[in-house]
Amino acid sequence: MESAIATLQQHFASIQEYLAPLLAKLPPPVQTAVTSTTTRNVVAFVLVWNLVKSFNSIVSGFMLNNWTSDKWNWSREVVFITGGCSGIGQYIVDKLASRGIKVIVADIQEPQTKLPSNVHFYKCDVTSTDSVKAVGAKVRKEHGDPTVLINNAGIGHEGPILDKPEGTIRKVFEVNTLAHWWTVKEFLPAMVKRNHGHIITIASAASFLGLGEMTDYSCSKASALSFHEGLTQEIRLWYKAKKVRTSVIHPIWVKTPLIKPIMESGVKFRQPILEVAEVGDAIVKHVLKGNSGQLIIPKSISNAGLVRALPNWIQEIIRNIASLDLKKIRDAQDAQLAKDQAAAAAARS
Amino acid sequence: MESAIATLQQHFASIQEYLAPLLAKLPPPVQTAVTSTTTRNVVAFVLVWNLVKSFNSIVSGFMLNNWTSDKWNWSREVVFITGGCSGIGQYIVDKLASRGIKVIVADIQEPQTKLPSNVHFYKCDVTSTDSVKAVGAKVRKEHGDPTVLINNAGIGHEGPILDKPEGTIRKVFEVNTLAHWWTVKEFLPAMVKRNHGHIITIASAASFLGLGEMTDYSCSKASALSFHEGLTQEIRLWYKAKKVRTSVIHPIWVKTPLIKPIMESGVKFRQPILEVAEVGDAIVKHVLKGNSGQLIIPKSISNAGLVRALPNWIQEIIRNIASLDLKKIRDAQDAQLAKDQAAAAAARS
Numbered sequence: 001m002e003s004a005i006a007t008l009q010q011h012f013a014s015i016q017e018y019l020a021p022l023l024a025k026l027p028p029p030v031q032t033a034v035t036s037t038t039t040r041n042v043v044a045f046v047l048v049w050n051l052v053k054s055f056n057s058i059v060s061g062f063m064l065n066n067w068t069s070d071k072w073n074w075s076r077e078v079v080f081i082t083g084g085c086s087g088i089g090q091y092i093v094d095k096l097a098s099r100g101i102k103v104i105v106a107d108i109q110e111p112q113t114k115l116p117s118n119v120h121f122y123k124c125d126v127t128s129t130d131s132v133k134a135v136g137a138k139v140r141k142e143h144g145d146p147t148v149l150i151n152n153a154g155i156g157h158e159g160p161i162l163d164k165p166e167g168t169i170r171k172v173f174e175v176n177t178l179a180h181w182w183t184v185k186e187f188l189p190a191m192v193k194r195n196h197g198h199i200i201t202i203a204s205a206a207s208f209l210g211l212g213e214m215t216d217y218s219c220s221k222a223s224a225l226s227f228h229e230g231l232t233q234e235i236r237l238w239y240k241a242k243k244v245r246t247s248v249i250h251p252i253w254v255k256t257p258l259i260k261p262i263m264e265s266g267v268k269f270r271q272p273i274l275e276v277a278e279v280g281d282a283i284v285k286h287v288l289k290g291n292s293g294q295l296i297i298p299k300s301i302s303n304a305g306l307v308r309a310l311p312n313w314i315q316e317i318i319r320n321i322a323s324l325d326l327k328k329i330r331d332a333q334d335a336q337l338a339k340d341q342a343a344a345a346a347a348r349s
Numbered sequence: 350m351e352s353a354i355a356t357l358q359q360h361f362a363s364i365q366e367y368l369a370p371l372l373a374k375l376p377p378p379v380q381t382a383v384t385s386t387t388t389r390n391v392v393a394f395v396l397v398w399n400l401v402k403s404f405n406s407i408v409s410g411f412m413l414n415n416w417t418s419d420k421w422n423w424s425r426e427v428v429f430i431t432g433g434c435s436g437i438g439q440y441i442v443d444k445l446a447s448r449g450i451k452v453i454v455a456d457i458q459e460p461q462t463k464l465p466s467n468v469h470f471y472k473c474d475v476t477s478t479d480s481v482k483a484v485g486a487k488v489r490k491e492h493g494d495p496t497v498l499i500n501n502a503g504i505g506h507e508g509p510i511l512d513k514p515e516g517t518i519r520k521v522f523e524v525n526t527l528a529h530w531w532t533v534k535e536f537l538p539a540m541v542k543r544n545h546g547h548i549i550t551i552a553s554a555a556s557f558l559g560l561g562e563m564t565d566y567s568c569s570k571a572s573a574l575s576f577h578e579g580l581t582q583e584i585r586l587w588y589k590a591k592k593v594r595t596s597v598i599h600p601i602w603v604k605t606p607l608i609k610p611i612m613e614s615g616v617k618f619r620q621p622i623l624e625v626a627e628v629g630d631a632i633v634k635h636v637l638k639g640n641s642g643q644l645i646i647p648k649s650i651s652n653a654g655l656v657r658a659l660p661n662w663i664q665e666i667i668r669n670i671a672s673l674d675l676k677k678i679r680d681a682q683d684a685q686l687a688k689d690q691a692a693a694a695a696a697r698s
Contacts, residue, residue, distance in 0.1 A: 056660035063662035130513055160583045166478050169530055172521060177568060184510055186544055208657070215579025219526060219572035224658075226571040228633055230564025232665075233672040239680070254439050294661055305659040308557070310573075311405035313412035313641055316581075323582040327383045330587070338498055 063230075064292040070196060072290040078102050079287070080139065080146035081125050082183060083153025085109040088202070092121060092150065093279030096287070106132075106137050126153050126179035127171070133260035134231070135202050145190035148287060151180045151224075152202045156217040158261050158326070165229060169216045176220035189230035191244045192235070198245040198290060201228040204214035205252040205296065206270055207302040209319050213326040217275070224248070232292070245292040251279040265329040271322065272298060353622060355593070413581075413641040415591035416606040419545060427451050429488065429495035429536060431528065432502025433472050434458040436605035437551070440629035441499065442468060445636070453488050455481075455532075456502070474526035474566040475502050476520070483533035494539035497636060500529045500573075501551045505566040507610055507675070518565045525569035540593045541584070543591055547594040547639060549632070554645065555600040557653040558668050562675040573597070579585050581641070594641040600628040614678040620671065621647060 018053035023031055033039060079096055083089040086103035096103050099120045105111065115121060122139065139146065145172040155175045180201060191197025204221040211218055228248040234318070235244045253259055253273040262269060274297065280298050285337050296302045307318055351461055363380045382388060428445055432438040433454035446468045446633050454460065455473035464470060471488065474480040488495065499597070504524045506517050518628060540546025553570040560567055576598040584593045602608055602622040611618060623646065631646050656667055 006528075038518050056662065060661035060665075063665050074531060142455035160587050161530060161580060162537060164532075170527070173527065173572075175673075177572075178522065181510060181565075208579030210580075210582070212579055212582035215576055215583070216530075218579055219575040222571040222575040223522075223526075223568035226559035226568040227564055229559030230567055231510060231563055231667060233559070233561035233668055234511075234564070237669065237672055237676050303658070309652070309655040309658040312409035313405065316409075316412050319578060319582055319588065323586055327586050337545065340625075 012346065031102070033237075033244075037172045039047065058328075061293070064294075065245065068235060070243040070245075070290060072288075074099065074101050074288070077148060078104060078139075078143050078146045078151065080104045080106065080149040080183070080187060081150040081152050082106045082179065084123070085111050085121075087249070088254060088280050088283070089152040091276050095280060095284045099288075104143060104144065105332045106135055112135075125180065127174035129185075131254060132182040132186055136183075140190075145194075146187050147191065147194075147196060148198045148200070149183055149187050149191075149201045150202065150287070151183055152281075154181060154201075154202060154204075156214060156259075158213050158330070160161065160213055160330075161215055172216040172325040173223075174219050176217070176229060177223040180224060184231060188231075188244075192239045192241040195241050195243045196244075197241075198232065198247065198287065198292075200287065201231075201246070201248045202236055202283075203223070203228070203248050203250050205250050205301060205304050207305050209248055209315075211319060211320065211326060213330060225250070245290060247286060247293050247295070249279075249283055249286070249292075250294070250296045252286055252298065254279050261333070262326075262329055263330045267328045269301070269325050269329075269334050271299070271325060374517075374663075382582075400401075403659035409483065409639065410642070414594065415585060417591045419592040419594075419639060423448065423515070425638070426497060427492050427495045427531070428487075428497040429453045429455065430497065430499040430501050431455045431473070434460050434470075434517075436601060437600070437625055437629050437632070438463060438501040439497075440625050441501070441632055444629060444633045449494060450636075453492060455484055463667050466650075475531065478531045478534075479537055479560060481528075481531040485532075489539075493524045494543075495536050496540065496543075497543060497547045498532055498536050498540075498551045499551065499632075499636070500532055502528060503551060503553075503562060505608075505681070507562050509562055510564055513565065521565040521569050522572075523565070526572040526576060529573060537584075537593075541588045541590040544590050544592045546592075547596065547636065547641075548580065550574070550580075550633075551635065552577070552596070552597050552599050552672060554599050554650060554653050557656050558664075560668060560672065560675060561672040566617055573601070588670075594639060596635060596640075596642050596644070598628075598632055598635070598644070599645045601647065602629050604689045611675075611678055612684065614681045616674070616681050618674050618678075620674060621649070623647060670676060 026034065037238065053305040079101055081089055081093060081103065083091040083301065084103070086109060089107070093103050093105055097116050100118060103119045105119060105121045106126065107121070108123065108125050110123070111121050120143065122135045128236060153175055155172055157164070157172070160217065183331040184327050185200060188197070203224040204217070206214065206218040206223040207221040209218065210222070225248055228246060232246040235241050251274060254264070255273060255275055259273070279297050282295060286293060286295055294327055296304055307315055363400070372383060375383065378461040428450055429689045430438055430442060431450065433442040433452070434456040435458060442452050442454055443613065446465050448466060448475060452468045454468060454470045455475065456470070457472065457474050459472070460470050473484040502524055504521055506513070506521070533548060537546070537548065550573050552573040553566070555563065555567040556574040558567065559571070565647055574597055579593060581595040584590050600623060602611070604612065604622060604624055608622070628646050629646060635642060635644055645653055656664055
């Protein structure tokens with residue numbers, strides 16, 4: 001240990017020696033600033049911080065993958081994705097298919113474009129266990145067991161708790177979180193048996209904070225994260241299938257049909273809104289790597305998991321800011337509705 | 350500011366003067382240790398840490414209560430609690446009733462004991478909006494609008510994702526999280542109108558981590574926390590009812606009928622298991638104060654919200670440890686079942 005430190009000190013000394021003539025060329029006030037103790041401390045802090053971050057990232061990679069590596073033979077893998085006919089799902093399907101990977105799309109909507117020969121569509125209502133079981137049996141018979149399951153189907157509707165109809169609230173839970181149970185029940189057993197597979201949960205940045213106007217959505221996505229965590233534990237400790245991977249993805253707002261009301265409201269939205277490609281590419285890259293992991297997109301909000309650890313007053317400020325954007329949209333919509341109604345009344349009289 | 354610092358320094362000097370003769374009485378090595386820079390730094394750190402904590406706690410109190418205070422006239426308040434016929438709920442009902450407070454108990458079970466005259470039982474299936482609406486109408490007619498709503502009813506069943514029946518999973522979501530929507534829809538409007546009320550969400554420490562064997566429960570409780578957050582935003586920003594309070598309670602394991610399998614397994618459980626009274630008393634105290642807040646019980650796990658902010662590998666270690674307790678119980682139950690079956694087979698042959 002001591003000799004290692006001595007070697008390091010030698011390296012630093014030679015770096016300093018090398019930098020000294022360069023430093024001498026700078027104007028004297030800059031020289032003083034660069035060589036000050038404060039600068040040295042800041043540089044040391046940034047270096048240590050990044051070292052700790054890299055260390056965590058590397059150890060997390062090993063830990064989440066149970067210290068095992070696995071091979072993915074993409075000419076033989078079968079990807080099963082729910083909600084693959086629109087938004088991020090459709091993008092993922094296109095990208096995986098263009099690499100020649102066999103993709104099974106389960107969606108309640110019909111495909112919007114002609115599918116390539118390696119993409120197979122099955123009409124499926126993921127909220128019905130009968131439908132999921134029937135599609136599961138058919139897929140197994142026609143294509144074999146899926147080795148990658150992407151629980152991507154998701155819905156969302158704006159509106160406060162008091163105004164939202166019972167059916168809408170139930171449906172959000174059914175699609176965004178309960179459906180994950182039904183597909184996992186269908187496809188996990190074969191993955192465990194072969195000790196090979198990957199289950200990807202598409203959650204949301206909303207997993208980390210409950211917001212007004214989308215409380216049901218936030219709840220269903222908090223639940224999706226928790227599902228991923230419990231599933232990971234069971235695969236590791238109950239079934240000891242160390243090579244079955246689990247991942248969870250948390251994108252912030254994405255330009256999909258889901259956020260049409262936000263896009264159309266004309267309100268200045270202060271939160272980042274990502275392109276489908278940005279999120280889709282990150283997910284595809286992650287799927288192809290074949291390792292377990294947690295992706296929070298974009299990187300600028302990678303500390304979103306910290307929100308619920310903060311003092312309550314800071315949490316409230318963060319949620320206030322995020323909720324107020326949605327409240328403004330509600331107000332804009334209400335104002336537009338009132339104007340339309342007034343115009344209609346004027347036209348009638 | 351400078352004069353304040355000078356005054357503080359004077360105070361410290363006089364404290365030091367006062368302590369000097371006491372210090373002189375200690376053995377010399379202890380004197381050296383006490384006056385060392387390290388000791389001074391540790392004491393300073395602990396002081397600052399506690400100052401920051403107190404500051405956060407005070408500001409959070411103001412912030413969560415929208416910088417307003419409110420009066421509670423307990424001879425006129427009406428408390429509505431779901432699941433008040435067993436476990437923590439029953440305890441809360443008893444304690445509030447003994448203070449002469451009017452309590453409405455909504456439960457699918459009948460009361461286990463004779464109720465005092467200020468406690469009124471309504472048979473209610475909180476998973477049915479028809480049932481909640483019918484009870485709501487009756488309660489309003491017979492007792493007026495509830496001013497305190499305690500969403501306490503909760504269920505849980507052990508078992509991994511693959512083994513748990515669909516009906517069980519759905520029921521856990523229905524009772525532990527969806528029911529909160531139905532009762533809030535029923536009673537929040539009157540609270541907003543009067544700008545007076547308190548909605549208390551009984552969540553769980555499981556809100557903060559998804560565990561094997563109880564994934565559905567963890568999901569439903571993560572959702573309950575998120576519901577509380579969204580509800581808080583809507584009351585504050587949508588309805589501007591600054592005096593309607595919201596609170597969320599996260600108890601760890603409690604000796605209720607829910608955890609009977611854990612108690613009976615004989616497995617050494619490494620996590621704290623609280624008495625019903627410990628949790629119940631904390632909740633009653635909180636209700637009587639009438640302020641918004643987040644309670645994590647016991648205090649030793651008050652940083653549970655930090656788990657999802659930690660590097661993934663540390664998160665996994667924490668969830669591994671917590672899940673392994675549950676896995677051991679599963680193994681003990683399976684072993685017992687096998688033994689029972691073998692004994693039964695032997696008796697038959």
